[in-house]
Structures are given as structure tokens and as C-alpha cells.
Amino acid sequence: MFVLQLSGISKRFGPTVALNGVELQLRKGEVHALIGENGAGKSTLMNILAGAIQPDSGKMVLDGCDYAALSPLDARRHGIALIHQELSLCPHLSVAENILMGIEPAHLGWLDREACHRRALEVLENFGHPEMRPETRVMDLPIAARQVVEISRAIAARASIILMDEPTSSLQRADVERLFALIKRLRKDVISVIYISHFLEEIREIADSFTVLRDGRSVSTGPLHSTTNEELVAQMVGRPVEYLFPKRPLPPEDGEVLIEARDISAPPALKNASFELRRGEILGIAGLMGSGRTEMVRAIFGLDPPQSGTLTLRSKSFSAQVGTPALRIHQSIGYLSEDRKGEGLALALSIADNITFTRFRSCSRWGWLNLKQQRNQAAGWIEQLRVKARTPLQQTRDLSGGNQQKVAIARLLHQDVDVLLLDEPTRGIDIGSKVQIYETIAECAAHNKAVLMVSSYLPELFGMCDRLAVMSRGQLSAALPTAEWTPESVMERAIGAEQTIKTQETADSRQQTE
Amino acid sequence: MVAEVKTEREFLTTASLRLWLNRLGPFLGLALVILTFALLTDSPAQYLSGRNLRIVLSQTVIVAIGAIGMTMIIISGGIDLSVGSTIALASVVTALGIRGGWPPGMAVLAGIVMGGVVGLVNGLAITRLRVIPFIATLGMLGIARGVAKWLADQQTVNVPQTWVNELAVTFPAQTWMLVAPGVWVSVVLAILVSIVLRNTVFGRRVFALGSNEAATRACGVPTDRLKVWIYALAGLLFGLSGVMQMSRLRQGDPTVAIGTELDIIAAVVIGGGSLSGGEGSILGSMIGALIMAFLRNGSQQMGWPNYIQEIIIGAIIVIAVAIDRLRSSRA
Numbered sequence: 001m002f003v004l005q006l007s008g009i010s011k012r013f014g015p016t017v018a019l020n021g022v023e024l025q026l027r028k029g030e031v032h033a034l035i036g037e038n039g040a041g042k043s044t045l046m047n048i049l050a051g052a053i054q055p056d057s058g059k060m061v062l063d064g065c066d067y068a069a070l071s072p073l074d075a076r077r078h079g080i081a082l083i084h085q086e087l088s089l090c091p092h093l094s095v096a097e098n099i100l101m102g103i104e105p106a107h108l109g110w111l112d113r114e115a116c117h118r119r120a121l122e123v124l125e126n127f128g129h130p131e132m133r134p135e136t137r138v139m140d141l142p143i144a145a146r147q148v149v150e151i152s153r154a155i156a157a158r159a160s161i162i163l164m165d166e167p168t169s170s171l172q173r174a175d176v177e178r179l180f181a182l183i184k185r186l187r188k189d190v191i192s193v194i195y196i197s198h199f200l201e202e203i204r205e206i207a208d209s210f211t212v213l214r215d216g217r218s219v220s221t222g223p224l225h226s227t228t229n230e231e232l233v234a235q236m237v238g239r240p241v242e243y244l245f246p247k248r249p250l251p252p253e254d255g256e257v258l259i260e261a262r263d264i265s266a267p268p269a270l271k272n273a274s275f276e277l278r279r280g281e282i283l284g285i286a287g288l289m290g291s292g293r294t295e296m297v298r299a300i301f302g303l304d305p306p307q308s309g310t311l312t313l314r315s316k317s318f319s320a321q322v323g324t325p326a327l328r329i330h331q332s333i334g335y336l337s338e339d340r341k342g343e344g345l346a347l348a349l350s351i352a353d354n355i356t357f358t359r360f361r362s363c364s365r366w367g368w369l370n371l372k373q374q375r376n377q378a379a380g381w382i383e384q385l386r387v388k389a390r391t392p393l394q395q396t397r398d399l400s401g402g403n404q405q406k407v408a409i410a411r412l413l414h415q416d417v418d419v420l421l422l423d424e425p426t427r428g429i430d431i432g433s434k435v436q437i438y439e440t441i442a443e444c445a446a447h448n449k450a451v452l453m454v455s456s457y458l459p460e461l462f463g464m465c466d467r468l469a470v471m472s473r474g475q476l477s478a479a480l481p482t483a484e485w486t487p488e489s490v491m492e493r494a495i496g497a498e499q500t501i502k503t504q505e506t507a508d509s510r511q512q513t514e
Numbered sequence: 515m516v517a518e519v520k521t522e523r524e525f526l527t528t529a530s531l532r533l534w535l536n537r538l539g540p541f542l543g544l545a546l547v548i549l550t551f552a553l554l555t556d557s558p559a560q561y562l563s564g565r566n567l568r569i570v571l572s573q574t575v576i577v578a579i580g581a582i583g584m585t586m587i588i589i590s591g592g593i594d595l596s597v598g599s600t601i602a603l604a605s606v607v608t609a610l611g612i613r614g615g616w617p618p619g620m621a622v623l624a625g626i627v628m629g630g631v632v633g634l635v636n637g638l639a640i641t642r643l644r645v646i647p648f649i650a651t652l653g654m655l656g657i658a659r660g661v662a663k664w665l666a667d668q669q670t671v672n673v674p675q676t677w678v679n680e681l682a683v684t685f686p687a688q689t690w691m692l693v694a695p696g697v698w699v700s701v702v703l704a705i706l707v708s709i710v711l712r713n714t715v716f717g718r719r720v721f722a723l724g725s726n727e728a729a730t731r732a733c734g735v736p737t738d739r740l741k742v743w744i745y746a747l748a749g750l751l752f753g754l755s756g757v758m759q760m761s762r763l764r765q766g767d768p769t770v771a772i773g774t775e776l777d778i779i780a781a782v783v784i785g786g787g788s789l790s791g792g793e794g795s796i797l798g799s800m801i802g803a804l805i806m807a808f809l810r811n812g813s814q815q816m817g818w819p820n821y822i823q824e825i826i827i828g829a830i831i832v833i834a835v836a837i838d839r840l841r842s843s844r845a
Contacts, residue, residue, distance in 0.1 A: 050732070072732050078733075084728075088726060088729035090721070092793055093718065097722070101730065106713045106714070
């Protein structure tokens with residue numbers, strides 16, 4: 001009945017307890033969702049199953065036999081395959097070589113190319129993808145096809161259990177559909193899947209049962225159909241989610257217009273976007289990924305100057321084409337990138353460096369940094385935002401995603417700007433950090449700053465914003481009071497009129513839920 | 515996202531086009547270099563003569579054999595900066611062996627094995643001590659050079675006349691050989707290693723390692739052991755390069771081949787090797803080595819001073835890689 005049973009799995013890294021007596025039961029041919037906040041121990045558990053690390057204690061039973069994988073190779077031999085968050089293929093090699101990596105058919109080290117080709121084709125055909133050619137180089141394939149290769153690799157190794165660690169995090173919706181079709185086919189072949197994802201809707205769509213991890217413990221498990229999302233979230237956070245979003249007073253109706261954008265255009269991504277932003281308000285920008293939201297924010301901040309358009313800052317108008325990030329910062333505008341690791345933070349630098357980076361003059365004189373002052377300033381923000389860090393001098397890389405994001409936001413606060421442009425401020429971070437960031441944003445507005453918040457997560461836009469505008473294929477709708485929108489009308493707008501209700505629903509369920 | 519709009523067929527045609535450009539690129543470069551000098555020189559007949567060709571080929575041997583080993587390392591995502599020192603060390607060991615009265619074959623073997631040992635130590639430092647290849651082999655650059663000087667007592671090691679001295683000679687005594695035996699050795703090794711890289715599990719894993727190390731490890735390939743093998747095998751080739759060096763100078767010289775590793779790396783890179791791993795070919799590297807040899811030879815024929823050669827070769831390296839970047843970004 002159970003293909004895999006874990007009991008009492010524990011693992012420490014130095015003083016940190018990553019896993020503490022985890023229990024998990026996996027049935028044959030089921031899709032089992034493993035959910036929990038970041039840092040709950042999901043990845044550690046996956047790595048133990050895949051042989052990358054060894055547990056300190058506990059018992060694993062695979063197909064009725066004791067199981068302890070000493071290496072990835074060992075795990076593979078036992079029929080356990082791990083599919084990583086980031087696709088882990090060798091882009092320079094062919095499809096066949098990737099599928100058969102580690103188990104290449106060979107005679108005395110001599111590669112049997114015929115057998116390679118045949119075996120890869122066989123796997124692809126069995127898996128319903130006879131159109132894929134084994135000799136194609138992986139770098140020449142689109143993303144969705146690469147995922148087929150990755151899963152085929154697991155099947156080729158005769159995996160009976162496939163571990164998927166946030167497999168959809170880099171996928172478009174259509175590719176997610178394709179992945180789910182693949183997973184359903186796996187289920188038919190009585191292959192079990194352990195599926196990690198942040199998207200509850202996604203889990204509902206694909207998984208049969210679940211286990212929630214919290215602080216390294218398995219806190220609840222059961223079939224999905226008899227559990228509500230609220231119950232799952234409550235289990236993940238360890239408390240009921242009544243007040244995720246802070247209560248905010250209505251913003252003053254006639255607040256000063258801090259920034260007005262007119263007809264900002266950067267074809268083809270962005271067409272004639274206009275909005276105004278007043279003191280004390282939070283304006284939400286909804287829309288699908290790739291609809292032009294990010295391009296608009298970047299154009300305003302001078303990162304990618306637009307082709308045309310005007311900006312009015314404190315009733316002074318000028319062309320939006322003129323401008324660099326340095327000038328915008330001088331004009332008291334702050335920008336939070338959606339890509340925290342890529343351009344948001346310098347991960348190798350200390351927390352203090354990152355926080356004070358855009359306003360070094362707060363802690364320097366004639367180009368000389370006063371390190372003590374810098375450290376104290378950073379320590380203040382760390383305390384205020386409850387960043388979990390040992391010291392301000394710690395490398396930012398050591399922090400969890402949520403705490404890194406708090407550091408990125410602390411930088412904007414330290415910069416003490418009037419206008420905050422936030423692109424996906426809570427993407428991919430744990431709920432605790434999210435709540436903290438919501439409070440911080442609300443506080444900014446309460447202090448008469450103006451906030452523009454781009455998000456793919458509708459509940460957060462509805463929970464936080466005073467007005468909402470929707471970006472659809474580069475066109476920004478008028479900004480209406482949030483009360484005049486419904487999630488349905490936002491999605492309708494985001495997808496555009498000519499699309500059917502069906503796609504609307506799927507796009508909707510893509511929204512991140514936590 | 516633009517990529518997703520393309521149909522699979524479009525993917526394949528651009529892909530095969532790119533593959534052909536990659537393959538042809540180095541050849542075109544070589545043809546261009548030869549053509550340019552043939553037009554520039556007063557006596558194209560002499561420049562294009564078989565005699566001159568033999569000179570160029572014999573001058574290429576040391577870099578070419580080294581480039582075979584370096585290609586494996588670079589494809590696997592590594593680098594080896596200690597090659598020049600390894601060549602000097604192997605040349606000294608070979609010379610000492612011959613002078614000490616060993617059978618020449620044994621001395622040659624000792625030189626080659628010395629190179630292998632250096633590579634083995636590099637591989638172990640990289641995998642066991644977790645030192646990145648750049649640093650590990652930078653250290654070895656000093657260590658191997660020092661050991662060479664120590665063994666040679668800081669002097670050149672003169673050797674009596676044996677067949678070893680004929681290996682890299684420009685005009686071999688047996689005229690039927692046409693070119694130096696070392697050239698033939700290089701050709702055979704190049705073909706052999708090409709086949710190994712293409713047709714063996716080891717070879718494909720070398721590519722896999724350079725393409726995505728984490729994925730390769732996750733597929734159960736023992737990546738550490740693989741790396742040790744790669745550096746050790748390449749080391750054997752560097753040792754053989756050292757033997758050729760000794761043969762050319764007819765003495766073991768602990769101060770020889772300073773900076774040769776850079777020529778070798780340049781040959782691989784001009785030939786389409788990518789320093790971020792996963793890409794490269796023996797054929798390309800050989801063409802790369804020839805391009806540099808023809809450039810040197812042509813500049814000498816033109817009577818250009820040494821510094822001009824250095825400037826040209828430096829520029830060629832940058833241009834070759836720039837063209838490569840351009841090609842891959844357009845595709």
C-alpha cells in the first residue's frame with residue numbers, strides 16, 4: 001500500500017534543527033503535496049530522500065525494505081528521482097544524452113549510440129512525446145519541452161518515486177498545464193510523486209494528499225479533498241489567518257499628487273500608460289506576468305527609458321525619456337526590483353551595506369564611511385522590520401528569502417523616499433515575512449508616502465490597495481477604487497476581452513495562494 | 515518568450531545553422547590568416563611552400579598536444595594554468611633520465627608520467643581541498659616550476675644524442691615521414707581524444723560536467739572522481755608536450771615554456787571552446803593552435819618584430835571570442 005514510509009526523520013545543521021521527527025507516508029501512484037513555509041524543512045527532506053544529505057536519525061522504509069541513500073547515485077538505483085526547482089539539464093548535450101545520463105548504455109566505456117537513441121526514443125514514445133527528437137540539443141528546446149526531458153530522465157532510470165521541488169516556479173501557465181498532464185500520466189503508470197509548491201491552487205489541481213511541514217515537524221497530513229485552504233494555511237503558519245492585511249484608514253481624498261505619469265510608451269511592451277499617485281495612498285497594478293507592468297515601473301524609474309511620455313513630479317513636468325536611476329533617487333523615488341537576487345540586492349555584501357547603499361551620505365562624510373554609524377543605522381532597521389539576522393555585518397546571502405526581501409525594503413525606507421515603486425514585494429517569501437512587509441507598506445502610506453505596488457497575487461492587491469489599475473498587453477486601465485473591482489473583473493481585464501472564460505479560470509488559479 | 519513563439523522546426527534550423535557556423539568558424543579564420551600573409555608577403559610561393567608548412571607544423575606540436583589536454587579540461591568547465599611549468603618539469607625529468615643512462619623510451623615515459631602526476635595532484639586539490647581550479651593550478655604553476663629548477667639544479671640538462679631528439683625536428687631524417695614524428699603523434703592523439711570525447715561514456719560526461727555540474731552529480735555521476743581523471747589525463751598530455759619541448763631544445767630546461775599555458779588556452783578558445791564549460795572541440799583547438807602558429811610564422815616572414823606578433827595574437831584572441839559571442843547571441 002505505502003511505497004515509502006518515513007518516521008522520526010531528524011536532521012541538524014550545526015545549531016539549527018532543520019528536521020525534527022518528520023513522518024510521511026506515500027501511497028503507490030499518488031501525488032503527495034508537501035507544503036510549508038520557506039525554511040520549514042521541505043528541501044532538506046527532499047535532499048535526504050534523494051541521497052544528497054544523510055539524516056541524523058529516523059527510519060525510511062521503501063517498498064517494505066529499509067532505505068538509506070548514501071549518494072544521489074544510490075537514490076537513483078533505488079528508483080527515487082529528484083526534479084529540481086531550476087531545471088537541471090545539461091544544455092549542451094542532446095536530449096538522449098540528458099535522458100540517459102548516469103545510466104548510458106555502453107560496452108566497456110564505449111558509448112552505444114544506437115542503443116542510446118533507441119532507448120531515449122522508447123522512453124519519449126511511452127511518455128507520449130514521440131515528436132521529440134533524441135538528437136536535438138537541449139539548449140535548442142523551449143522550456144516546456146525541457147521539462148519533458150527532465151521527467152523522461154526520471155522514467156528512464158525506472159523511478160518509482162519522483163520528487164518535484166517547485167517545478168512550476170519558472171513556468172508559464174500553458175507549460176504548467178502540460179506539466180500537469182505529464183504528472184497525471186505518471187500517476188497512471190503507478191509512479192508516486194512528492195510535489196512541493198507554494199501555490200495552493202496548483203496543489204488542489206494535481207495532488208491527492210498532503211503533508212504540512214512547520215519548523216521541521218510534520219504537523220498534519222491527510223487527503224486533500226476534505227481539507228480547506230484556510231485549514232492548510234493555518235497549519236502552515238501555526239495560527240489562524242484572520243488578519244493577514246493590516247487595517248488601514250482611508251487615504252485623504254485630496255492628497256497632494258506626488259507623481260503623475262502621462263502616456264508612457266515603450267513599444268511593444270508598454271502603450272500609453274497613465275496614472276497619478278497621491279500622498280498617503282497605495283495604488284495597485286494587477287496583470288499577468290509579461291503584460292508590461294515591470295516595464296512600466298522600470299521606465300518610470302529610468303532603468304529602461306521609454307520612447308515617449310511625460311512625468312510630473314510635484315507639479316514639475318518633464319519628458320520621461322530623460323532620466324537615470326540616480327536622478328530618480330535624487331527626486332525621492334525608490335524602486336524595489338522583482339528580481340531580488342538578480343538586481344535587488346548585492347548578496348555577497350553585508351546587510352548594513354545593502355541597507356545604506358542608496359543613501360551612504362547618511363553615514364559618511366567627504367566620502368569616508370563611518371562604519372559604526374552605518375552599523376547602527378542598519379541595526380535599527382533590522383530591529384524595526386524584525387529581520388532574522390545575527391549581526392548587521394552578516395552577508396545578505398545567509399538570510400532566508402523573506403528576510404532578504406525585508407532588507408531590500410529596509411533600503412527603501414532608509415532612503416526615505418516619497419514615492420515607493422514596489423514590483424512584486426512579496427513574491428516567493430514565507431507568510432511571516434509577508435505579514436511584516438504588508439505592515440511596513442501600510443505604515444509608509446500612513447506616513448504620507450505614496451506607494452505603487454505591482455503584484456500577481458490578487459488577494460494582496462485587494463487587501464492592501466486603495467485604488468487598482470490593471471495592465472493588459474501593455475495597456476493600463478484607469479485606476480479605480482479597489483471596492484469597484486472584483487477579482488473576476490480584474491482577471492477579465494487582465495486577460496483581455498477576446499479570451500474565453502476558461503482561460504480566465506486557469507489564469508486565476510495560477511494566482512499564488514498562501 | 516520570443517523563443518516560445520518559434521516552432522520546433524524553426525528551432526532546429528537555426529540550431530543546425532549555428533552548429534555549422536561553429537564548426538566552420540575556425541577554418542575560415544585559418545584560411546583568412548594564411549590568405550592575408552600570402553598576399554602581404556613578397557614571395558607567396560615561399561610562404562605557401564611545403565617547406566614552410568613543415569616548419570609551421572613542427573612549431574605547433576607543443577601547443578597542439580597541450581591543447582588536446584586543455585580542451586578536455588575547458589569542456590569540463592575547468593582551467594589549468596600550470597601547463598607551462600608542467601612542460602618544463604617534464605622536459606627536465608626526461609632529460610635527466612636520458613642523461614642518467616636510462617633507455618630513452620623509459621625517460622620519455624617518465625616525462626609523461628610526471629605530467630600525469632602533476633595533473634593528478636591538481637585534480638585532488640580541486641576535489642578534495644575544494645580549491646577552485648584557477649587557484650589550485652595557479653599554485654601548481656609555481657610548485658611545478660620550482661620542482662623543475664630543483665631537480666635540474668637550476669641549470670639546463672644537456673643530453674646525448676638519441677632518437678628522442680628527433681621527435682620534434684623540423685625535417686626528419688626519414689624523408690618518407692614528410693613531417694616531424696611529433697606532428698604525427700599530435701594528429702593521432704587528436705583523433706583519438708576526439709573519438710573518446712564523442713563516443714565514450716567518459717567523454718560525454720566531460721561535456722555534461724561542464725554543461726551543468728549539479729545536474730550531472732544529481733544523475734549519479736561521481737563528478738569528483740571524473741574531475742581527477744580529466745586533470746590526470748590532461749596532465750599526461752602536458753607531460754608529452756614537455757617531452758616534445760625537450761626534443762626541440764635538445765636539452766631539459768627548467769625555465770622554458772613560461773606562459774605557454776596562455777597560448778594553449780588561447781588555441782582552445784579561438785577554436786570555439788567556452789571557458790564556462792560544455793563547449794569545445796579538439797578539431798577546433800587544433801585549428802586554433804595552427805592559426806597562432808601561422809600568425810607567428812607569417813609575422814617572422816614579414817620581418818615584423820616580436821612585439822607586433824604579440825599585439826596581433828592578443829587582438830585575435832579577443833576578436834575570436836567576440837565573434838563567438840555575437841554568433842551565439844544572434845542565434
